[in-house]
Amino acid sequence: MSTTADSNYVIETRHLAIFYGDFKAVTDVNLRIQRHKITAIIGPSGCGKSTLLRSFNRMNELVPESHASGQVLFDGQDLYARQVDPVEVRHRIGMVFQKPNPFPKSIYENIAWGARVHGYRGNMDELVERSLHQAALWDEVKDILHRSGLALSGGQQQRLCIARTIAVQPEVILMDEPASALDPIATLKIEELMEELKRNYTIIIVTHNMQQAARVSDYTAMMMLANGHARSGTVIEFDETNKIFTRPSDKRTEDYVTGRFG
Amino acid sequence: MPGKKEAAQGTGYPVRKEGLRKRRRVGETIIQSLLFFAGFFSIFTTLGIVYELGKEALLFFRTPEVDPWEFLTGTSWQPHINEFGILPLATSTFITSLIAMTIAIPLGMAAAIYLSEYASHKVRRTLKPILEILAGLPTIVYGYFALMFVTPLLRSLFGNDVVQIYNMASGGLVMGILILPLIASMSEDALNAVPRALREAAYGLGATKLEVVLKVVVPAALSGIAAAIIVGISRAIGETMIVAVSVGAGPNFTFNPFQSAETMTGHIVRISGGDLSYDSIDYNSIFAIGLLLFFITLTLNIVSQRIVRRFREVYE
Amino acid sequence: MKKNNPSYSNGGRFRDNLATRHRAGVIWQIVFQASTVIGIIALTALLLNIIDGAFGYVAYEARVDPASLAVDGVAIEDLPQELLVEILRQNLSSGAFNKLDNEIPFNERSRINVYDLVIERIVRYDVTESWTLRESLTQGAEIRARVIEEYPDAELRFISWINAEFIQRPQSSEAVNAGVRTAILGSLLTILVTILVAFPLGVGAAIYLEEYALDNWLNRLIRTNINNLAGVPSIIYGILGLAIFVRVLGVLTSGAVFGSVDPTTASGRTVLSAGLTLALLVLPLIIINAQEALRAVPQSLRQASLSVGATKWQTVWSHVLPNAIPGILTGTILAVSRAIGETAPLIVVGASTAISFDPNIFSRFTTLPIQIYQWTARPQAEWRHLAAAAILVLIVLLLSLNATAIVLRNRSTKRF
Numbered sequence: 001m002s003t004t005a006d007s008n009y010v011i012e013t014r015h016l017a018i019f020y021g022d023f024k025a026v027t028d029v030n031l032r033i034q035r036h037k038i039t040a041i042i043g044p045s046g047c048g049k050s051t052l053l054r055s056f057n058r059m060n061e062l063v064p065e066s067h068a069s070g071q072v073l074f075d076g077q078d079l080y081a082r083q084v085d086p087v088e089v090r091h092r093i094g095m096v097f098q099k100p101n102p103f104p105k106s107i108y109e110n111i112a113w114g115a116r117v118h119g120y121r122g123n124m125d126e127l128v129e130r131s132l133h134q135a136a137l138w139d140e141v142k143d144i145l146h147r148s149g150l151a152l153s154g155g156q157q158q159r160l161c162i163a164r165t166i167a168v169q170p171e172v173i174l175m176d177e178p179a180s181a182l183d184p185i186a187t188l189k190i191e192e193l194m195e196e197l198k199r200n201y202t203i204i205i206v207t208h209n210m211q212q213a214a215r216v217s218d219y220t221a222m223m224m225l226a227n228g229h230a231r232s233g234t235v236i237e238f239d240e241t242n243k244i245f246t247r248p249s250d251k252r253t254e255d256y257v258t259g260r261f262g
Numbered sequence: 263m264p265g266k267k268e269a270a271q272g273t274g275y276p277v278r279k280e281g282l283r284k285r286r287r288v289g290e291t292i293i294q295s296l297l298f299f300a301g302f303f304s305i306f307t308t309l310g311i312v313y314e315l316g317k318e319a320l321l322f323f324r325t326p327e328v329d330p331w332e333f334l335t336g337t338s339w340q341p342h343i344n345e346f347g348i349l350p351l352a353t354s355t356f357i358t359s360l361i362a363m364t365i366a367i368p369l370g371m372a373a374a375i376y377l378s379e380y381a382s383h384k385v386r387r388t389l390k391p392i393l394e395i396l397a398g399l400p401t402i403v404y405g406y407f408a409l410m411f412v413t414p415l416l417r418s419l420f421g422n423d424v425v426q427i428y429n430m431a432s433g434g435l436v437m438g439i440l441i442l443p444l445i446a447s448m449s450e451d452a453l454n455a456v457p458r459a460l461r462e463a464a465y466g467l468g469a470t471k472l473e474v475v476l477k478v479v480v481p482a483a484l485s486g487i488a489a490a491i492i493v494g495i496s497r498a499i500g501e502t503m504i505v506a507v508s509v510g511a512g513p514n515f516t517f518n519p520f521q522s523a524e525t526m527t528g529h530i531v532r533i534s535g536g537d538l539s540y541d542s543i544d545y546n547s548i549f550a551i552g553l554l555l556f557f558i559t560l561t562l563n564i565v566s567q568r569i570v571r572r573f574r575e576v577y578e
Numbered sequence: 579m580k581k582n583n584p585s586y587s588n589g590g591r592f593r594d595n596l597a598t599r600h601r602a603g604v605i606w607q608i609v610f611q612a613s614t615v616i617g618i619i620a621l622t623a624l625l626l627n628i629i630d631g632a633f634g635y636v637a638y639e640a641r642v643d644p645a646s647l648a649v650d651g652v653a654i655e656d657l658p659q660e661l662l663v664e665i666l667r668q669n670l671s672s673g674a675f676n677k678l679d680n681e682i683p684f685n686e687r688s689r690i691n692v693y694d695l696v697i698e699r700i701v702r703y704d705v706t707e708s709w710t711l712r713e714s715l716t717q718g719a720e721i722r723a724r725v726i727e728e729y730p731d732a733e734l735r736f737i738s739w740i741n742a743e744f745i746q747r748p749q750s751s752e753a754v755n756a757g758v759r760t761a762i763l764g765s766l767l768t769i770l771v772t773i774l775v776a777f778p779l780g781v782g783a784a785i786y787l788e789e790y791a792l793d794n795w796l797n798r799l800i801r802t803n804i805n806n807l808a809g810v811p812s813i814i815y816g817i818l819g820l821a822i823f824v825r826v827l828g829v830l831t832s833g834a835v836f837g838s839v840d841p842t843t844a845s846g847r848t849v850l851s852a853g854l855t856l857a858l859l860v861l862p863l864i865i866i867n868a869q870e871a872l873r874a875v876p877q878s879l880r881q882a883s884l885s886v887g888a889t890k891w892q893t894v895w896s897h898v899l900p901n902a903i904p905g906i907l908t909g910t911i912l913a914v915s916r917a918i919g920e921t922a923p924l925i926v927v928g929a930s931t932a933i934s935f936d937p938n939i940f941s942r943f944t945t946l947p948i949q950i951y952q953w954t955a956r957p958q959a960e961w962r963h964l965a966a967a968a969i970l971v972l973i974v975l976l977l978s979l980n981a982t983a984i985v986l987r988n989r990s991t992k993r994f
Contacts, residue, residue, distance in 0.1 A: 059885065064793050077282055085284040091887030092282070101878035103897060113896065114886030115274075122274025161882070168886050169275060293891050297790060300782030301797075304804050304865070307858050311814060314821035372613030380607055381614075389614055396621050398912075398980065400919025402947045403624070403969050406954050410962065411627040439620045446617070470596075472603035493809065500811020502922035503947075507954055527813050527922065534816070534926040540825065548926075552817045556810065563809035567802070 010035045010172055010202045011056060015070035018048070018055050020063060025051045027232040029070075031221060033172075038194060038203045040213035040241065043223030044256070048233030049206045052223070053174050056204065057093035058086040074172075091118060093172040094165035099181050100157035102149030102164070107132075107141050110149045110160055114168045127167055134200075135163035136193050155186025159193065166197070173197065175205040179212065191216050210257055213241065220244040222253045315556060318549030325543055333550070339513040339529075341544050350513040351551065354523035358434040358505055359498035361519060365438025366494055370445030371487060377446065378453035379475050390447075397443035405507030408436035413508060420520065428510035428522035437504050441494045448493060452486020453479055489566040496562035500555060502527035526551050628973075631966030632739050634714040637725045637732040638754070641702040642669075654696060659689040662696055669700045703754050705960040706732050739967035748934040749944065753960040758968050760933045761949040764849065765918060765975075767937055768945055771853020772860060772917050777910055779857075780864030784906075787865070788872040789894050808862040816926030819855025824927060827851075833940030847928030849943040855927050856920060860913040867909020871902040904986045911983040915976050921947040946972045 011033040018026040026048040033039050041049045054060040055068055058079060072079040079089055103110050111128045120127065128145070132138040137159040141152070149160050158178055165173055175194075179187040194203055194216050207213050213220055220241040226234040237250045248254045323330050327344040336347015373393070377386050412432040417425045425431070456479050464478040480487070510522030511532050524532070530548045539545065647654050649661055657665075663684045667675055678684070684692065697703070706729050709721055714736060725734045747757025783804075791797040823831050828846030831854070875898050883893040899906075930942040931952060937943055946968060953965035 057885070059881065062881065062884070074282070079282070083284050084282045087884075087887055087889050088282045088285070089887075090885055094887075095881075095885035097878060097881060097885070099878060101876075101882040103879065103882060104901060114888065117886070117888045117892050119276045120274045121276070127274065164882075164886060170887075287889060290889055290891050294790060297782050297786035300779045301786035301791065301800055303779055303783065304807055304861060305800060307807055307818070307861070308803050310822055311810070311818050314818055315814075318821065369613045369616055372610045373617060376607075376610035376614045380610060389618070392621060393614075393617055395980075396617055398915065398919075398976065399624070400921065400947055400972065400976070402919070402921045402950050402954070403628070403972070406631075406950065406962075406965055406969060407624045407627055409954060410631060410966075411623060439617075439624075442617055442620075446614075470599045470603045472606050473599065476606075496809055497811075500813065502811065502813045503951065506922070507951065527811065530813055530817070531922055531925050534820065534928070549817060549821075552814055556814050559809060559811055559814075560806060563806050566809075567805055 008035055009033060010075065011204075012073040013071065014073070016052075016055065016072055017069045018051050018060060019067050019069070021065040024232045026055070027226050027234045029235050031235060031238055033202060033204060034219060035202050036198055036200075037218040038198050038205060038216055039219040039221065040217035041204065041206045041221045041223060041235075042208070042210060042213045042256075043233070044225075045208060046231075046233075047223045047225055049208075049223055050176050052233075052235075053176055053204060053206045054095075056172070056174055057090045057095055059090070059095060061086060091168055092170050093174060094168065094170035095174040095176065096158070096161050096165055096178045098177040100154055100161055102152070102157050102160050104148065104150055106146045107149050107152070107160060108145040110164050111167045114164055118168055131163040131167040134166050134197065135159045136189065136196070137163055153186070155182050155189060158182060158186070158190060162190075162193065162197075166201075170201065172202045172204065175203060177206055177208060180208065187212070210245075214245050217241045222248070222250070222256065224252055224256075311556060315549050315553040318546050319553045322543065322546035322550040325546070327543065337515045341547065344543075346543075346547065348526070348551065348554070350515040351524060351526045351529050353515060353517065354430055354505075354509065354513075355499055355525040355527070357517065357519055357523075358430050358437060358509060358525055359495060361431060361434025362437035362441055362498045362501075363491070363495060365435060366441040366445050366498075367491055369438075370442045370490070370494070371449055373442065373446040374449035374453055374487075375475060375480065378450045379471070379479065393443040393446055396439070397447070401440065401501060401503040402507070404436050404440050405503045405505075408432045408504055408508035412436055416520070425520045426510075426522045428508060429520045430509050430523055431519040433505045433507075433509040433525075434519065436508070437498055437501055440501070440504065441497055444497060445490045445494045448490030449483070449487045452483040452490065455486065456482045485569045485572060489569040492562050492566035492569070496559045496566070499562075500527060500559050502531055506531045526555055628966050628969050630711045631963050632970050633711040634736065634739075634963070635709040635718075635721050635734055636737050636960075636963075637706045637708070637729055637734050638703040639706045639729060639732045641704065642700055643731070644697075644701050647696070647700070654693070659687075659692055662689070662692045665696055665700065666692070674699070698755055702752075703733075705753055708959050708963055710963075739963045740970050744964075744967055745971065748936075749932050749949065750934065751932065753958070753964060756953075756964055758946060758949060758971055760935065760937065761944050761946045761968070762971065762975075764933070764937050764943045765945040765947075767849050767939060768853045768856060768924075768943060769914060769918055771850055771939060772856040773910070773914060775854060775857035776861045776864055776913070780861050780910070780913075781868050781906055783861075783865045784868030784872055785894060785899075788869050789890065789898065804862045804865050808866060812859055812920055813922040813926060815855055815859040816923030818858065819851060819923060819927045823851035823854050831940075847930070847942060848940050849937050850939045852924050852927050852929070852943050852945070853939070855923050856917040859920065859923060860917045863913035863916065864910050867913060868902070868906045871905025871909060872898060874905060875901045908983045908987045911979055911986070915979045915983075918945075918976060918979070919947055919972065921945075921951050924948055925951070946975070 009032045011031070013029050013031045016026065016029040016031075017024055029052060041053060043049055051060060056072060056079075060066050060068070068080055074089070074093065077084065103113065105113065108128055111131050112124050115124065115127055129138060129142075132141060137156060140156060141160075144151075149157065152160060158181075162173070162178075179190045182190065191212065194205070197203060205213075205217065218241055220239065221235045222237040222244060223233050224236045226232050226236075237244065237248060237253045239249075244253060245257055248257065322328055323333070328346050333346050333348055335349065336345060337349045338345040338347050339350050377389060381389065409432070412435055413425070413427065413429065416429070416432055417427075460478055460482060461474055464474040469477070505525045506528045509528055510524055511528070512522065512524055513529065514521060514523040516523060530551055533544055533548050644654055647665055649657060649665075654662065654665070666678070666684075670678075678695065707725075709717075714721065722734060725732055744757045745762070746759055747755060748760045749758075750756040787797065787801060791800070824846040831846045831848050831851040833848070833850070879897050879901065880893055883897045884890075888896070924943075924945060925948065929948040930944050933942055933944045935941070950965050950968045950972065953961040953968065956962070
């Protein structure tokens, strides 16, 4: 995998807008995502956070009639260029979903399947073990690798999904409210895990939990329904997390992070 | 935990020089084409039906002995003397279907209401499979039942001189039993789709169960029930074996349900079951009748689908 | 109801009005319940009627009295094989005798087989009269008295028309010897052709429509078309099958193209044509059922697979299909059981009246429902008993299929 050494930014969006049919869900987003950092996307519900996140690995295309305008540059290549293969994009930019969704297969297969799809020729047992280690799940499942992934607890399932994502060795991991369906202890584990993962991966996380954003992220993008667009969301402020939560430059951000909003 | 470089290098994965560029996945394309063919195949079936029925029917109408106007209005179908009026066949199709629907609509709807609104979970679990079995029996079995049970029953009730051995009433009655579970199950689906909130609103006003059912739930599900009825009618018109076995084997222009007659479907079965040569008028005539049958049932099906779609839009 | 409408100023009328409303409720509930029960009564009557026909007294008369064939006072039941062969040689024409010997030489046949031949070819029982189960049970004495009086030579027996021999014997022109072996084999072979064609096509179409098809006019047309085809009367498919498979593709369906022309083949009216016709008939049903099964697979599973960079087909093959397959199989079995019971389209395609040999896909065909139809249509009572017996065979076949479907369905609901 090539890394463009001259750039600190792994993903950069330029005037990105996302449509569902005629409806413009997200408008004019300009972001630069730092490599090996955690970037949080926060904002009120319905402002297009998930839609924006999904546009980074073209998962939004699974919704019929959705399309994007503007650019999403990944290592300098436009993800929406005609010759780009969405399958390849998703290989390089993985995703973890709100609700844990392991395959109804064994824990081992959950991880090995994606690797096999991409023609992995190394030692599969090793890869499975390494991925589970990285997802801080190995110790809990090493004796039950051939049991169904669905037999695990919610938090374990989510870490299994993270391990599954890591196994195909992406550069970026997108996380769509990965802890919203979990209890506080499982949430804490996921947050600790993210801290570990950021050494090797760039993480973009959507969260409605502002404390979580403050705790885990280095950068925060604040989304709101844009002025003048009835139902279209956009990023109104993007900065270091610290700054967003202590001295935001936009009044709306301040209202939101201090809880005065909605 | 492996170091930064190790993970980034992607050990074990083949190196892809083309980066994000589209790769040619030939297998993927072939499979997708095959799947599209499978999806498109049913269009060929329809085209085949329309083309073949149309072509042969045209041959039928082109023969000098046949007059299209007479075909639709003539009251005598006697190919050996070149009389091709479809009315005797059409009326018996109409009468048997009418009898069937008279049985199936009220009973089917009542059964649907009972199963959906009254029956306990346990009762429904026993009754539904029974109705499903009833709907799943081959129609030839119903034909046997009509001839061997219902006809003797009718004859003992109304007298052997009134009821002929082959008669429209017994075929129609048994067809009604066949269609009953169809209407019941489709109507039940429609009743189940009515939101709980609507029922609760009515109960909240102090309505009795019957009032909730008859004045709130059934009207709300009416279009779904209507669609079920239309599908039932279409099924009755196209039903073949029951009438072929029990209604009779000769066109008869009559409105007396106790007399024997021959329906459109019954006629097709009788003609094609004999030794027919491919170029006779007889052979072509079954295509003309088939075409008429096809258009009637197609129209009914389209209407019912329209109704169902509109119904879904209301509640989903 | 209207005139009982309470006016709010007159609160006193609420209570007795309520009683009326409750009474109406009870009455209607009984009506609803009774309607449902009528369905059950009908099913019961139908089954009883079939059972009534499948068992009962039969009076046989032998063309040749078996007692007259006894050798030296030993009844034919107890004769050794050589003497039975000798009886056949004396009573059959030499041509018929040699033909039997050519099929399987007599010294290689079992004694039972030779004995059966003597009964079938020489003694030749005929049904003089038969009674239903109900008549046999309620009027046993009268029946026995009547047989003794009217048919002094006849033998009265209580039989089950459905029995091992009935299932193993081919179709015959005599009721006593008729069986459903050829019909069962015909049904199974026809259905095999149907499944081989309709299952891959149907599942493929469902995958296309659910997983690949965009929402454009063409795919909407395909969807509408499939729904409409599901409602086309089966007899129309028969006419289509006659026109396409028998006439246009006759060379193919008769097997002529493959050089395997069966002399008994009647120009494309073959098992293959019948199977293909039924395949067209059940295709929309299989598609609709398979679509439903695919739709039941949660979207999150597809997303999980795509998010690790799998292609669409990898996703469908490894995750969607394995989870939908129990549902797809259930739907297919239901569609196939519909095909097994179909009669009308096969009559139109050209089922044969009597087939006494085991069919192959290029031979003329008959199926169980066809056999039932032909036997029901005959006026003599004994054929109708046979029809009832054949119906029981058909029902057992269908019930076992449906039981399989239910097992599969129960297994599939446990998955998520």
